[in-house]
Amino acid sequence: MSNPASVEHASPALPLRATRPARGLTGRLRVAGDKSISHRALMFGALAVGRTEITGLLEGEDVLRTAAAMRALGATVERLGEGHWQVAGRGIGGLLEPADVLDMGNSGTGARLIAGLIAGHPIFAVLTGDASLRSRPMKRVMDPLSASGARFTSRTGGRLPLAIEGAAEPLPLDYRLPVASAQVKSAVLLAGLCARGTTRVEEPEATRDHTENMLRHFGATVRVEHQGHGRIIELEGQPELTAAPVHVPADPSSAAFPLAAALLVPGSSLTVEGVGLNPLRTGLFTTLREMGADLVVTNERLEGGELVGDITATHGPLRGVDVPGERAPSMIDEYPILAVAAAFASGTSRFRGLKELRVKESDRLAATVALLAANGVTAEVEGDDLILRRDGRPPAGGGFVTTHMDHRIAMSALVLGLASEAPVTVDDGRFIDTSFPGFAALMNGAAGGSPIGPVE
Numbered sequence: 001m002s003n004p005a006s007v008e009h010a011s012p013a014l015p016l017r018a019t020r021p022a023r024g025l026t027g028r029l030r031v032a033g034d035k036s037i038s039h040r041a042l043m044f045g046a047l048a049v050g051r052t053e054i055t056g057l058l059e060g061e062d063v064l065r066t067a068a069a070m071r072a073l074g075a076t077v078e079r080l081g082e083g084h085w086q087v088a089g090r091g092i093g094g095l096l097e098p099a100d101v102l103d104m105g106n107s108g109t110g111a112r113l114i115a116g117l118i119a120g121h122p123i124f125a126v127l128t129g130d131a132s133l134r135s136r137p138m139k140r141v142m143d144p145l146s147a148s149g150a151r152f153t154s155r156t157g158g159r160l161p162l163a164i165e166g167a168a169e170p171l172p173l174d175y176r177l178p179v180a181s182a183q184v185k186s187a188v189l190l191a192g193l194c195a196r197g198t199t200r201v202e203e204p205e206a207t208r209d210h211t212e213n214m215l216r217h218f219g220a221t222v223r224v225e226h227q228g229h230g231r232i233i234e235l236e237g238q239p240e241l242t243a244a245p246v247h248v249p250a251d252p253s254s255a256a257f258p259l260a261a262a263l264l265v266p267g268s269s270l271t272v273e274g275v276g277l278n279p280l281r282t283g284l285f286t287t288l289r290e291m292g293a294d295l296v297v298t299n300e301r302l303e304g305g306e307l308v309g310d311i312t313a314t315h316g317p318l319r320g321v322d323v324p325g326e327r328a329p330s331m332i333d334e335y336p337i338l339a340v341a342a343a344f345a346s347g348t349s350r351f352r353g354l355k356e357l358r359v360k361e362s363d364r365l366a367a368t369v370a371l372l373a374a375n376g377v378t379a380e381v382e383g384d385d386l387i388l389r390r391d392g393r394p395p396a397g398g399g400f401v402t403t404h405m406d407h408r409i410a411m412s413a414l415v416l417g418l419a420s421e422a423p424v425t426v427d428d429g430r431f432i433d434t435s436f437p438g439f440a441a442l443m444n445g446a447a448g449g450s451p452i453g454p455v456e
């Protein structure tokens with residue numbers, strides 16, 4: 001999806017290398033806050049009346065872009081301490097026209113949800129992003145939001161930069177999602193907040209429901225009806241959203257990396273604390289258990305209204321697994337690290353229905369195949385399925401992996417390098433900061449050394 005030659009970043013590329021540590025990963029740690037919930041906490045805070053206090057906010061680059069965009073749209077956003085933020089909102093319909101272009105960096109969630117917010121306000125704004133985000137499809141939000149009365153102008157094919165003229169009196173939408181996407185669902189619901197009447201979204205497959213949950217938490221009326229694998233969501237427009245405290249749980253998509261490393265590196269037993277266990281996010285953990293992984297959840301509890309638990313992963317053998325396509329939305333960001341785990345398993349693994357991986361920060365299907373190939377592992381793509389046939393022996397490693405501005409490809413390759421025979425190098429670790437600042441330090445702490453570090 002992206003052309004590494006056109007990377008724009010304030011600092012130069014940061015090649016990183018992962019080497020098998022002298023001993024396994026052990027102890028207890030906490031990963032950063034959930035990215036999806038962090039974006040939404042800032043956005044709903046900006047739309048609510050009053051002051052929303054957020055704890056555990058992910059201070060990754062994607063979320064910091066959203067914080068800056070909320071400021072540019074007129075909200076007061078303050079950082080009170082580490083992960084502790086306060087947003088003074090403007091009320092539904094109260095966002096102001098930004099003075100400048102909104103640069104969402106590497107973040108699809110930021111760009112698409114904010115397109116929904118702007119569509120419902122009588123303001124003009126231009127959204128852009130880095131080379132990766134500028135290559136990602138935006139028509140998926142432009143199409144439904146145009147029906148609400150908003151107007152969009154973009155580069156050919158519906159890519160950023162995108163100019164948006166929001167609707168003065170947005171119409172409520174009735175929309176059936178053509179792709180399983182929580183971002184598209186959320187963009188439609190955010191525009192629907194400003195419309196009179198009921199906005200209805202039908203999703204053929206259930207996707208993460210953080211928008212629906214947080215809308216209710218802030219006082220909106222949301223009805224959800226289950227229909228087979230899918231859902232119908234109805235939102236009453238123009239509610240009074242009232243500021244409400246948000247505690248952000250640890251991100252299961254980030255916890256995936258240390259947990260997978262512990263499963264793969266001999267001698268490991270590692271606990272990640274306070275991980276969000278929303279069932280629409282935990283497909284990876286279900287799948288790893290089907291592979292025979294020793295993954296135990298303890299201390300399940302509610303933290304700030306979200307189900308969380310401590311997850312302990314202990315090294316052991318894995319077997320191949322067949323993952324049904326309908327599970328994909330609940331683990332959509334976890335396929336690169338799952339493919340790494342499958343490279344250590346014995347038997348055949350088939351992951352079905354991965355079309356959406358082609359339009360993430362990179363073409364993750366191609367990037368995952370290349371990541372594995374560089375390290376001696378053959379994986380095939382058949383239609384939209386990814387297939388690995390393995391014998392349980394660790395991959396050779398020793399490869400150089402091009403990460404294509406994709407944080408999850410970078411972290412997956414480094415986890416592979418912690419457990420493969422020879423070290424693995426990635427071309428650029430900077431994008432890890434979009435979702436998981438402090439990744440290398442945390443992994444090194446658990447390994448009791450510096451198995452992940454810059455290339456000398």
Ligand SMILES: O=C(O)C1=C[C@@H](OP(=O)(O)O)[C@@H](O)[C@H](O)C1
Nearest residue numbers: 036109180181182183184332333
């Ligand atoms: O709504 C969200 O917060 C997200 C939805 C998913 O994207 P899609 O909606 O494109 O599947 C996911 O890949 C992304 O990391 C976060």
Ligand SMILES: C=C(OP(=O)(O)O)C(=O)O
Nearest residue numbers: 106107108109110333360
């Ligand atoms: C796909 C992802 O994020 P986004 O779409 O927000 O860029 C991700 O974090 O893996």
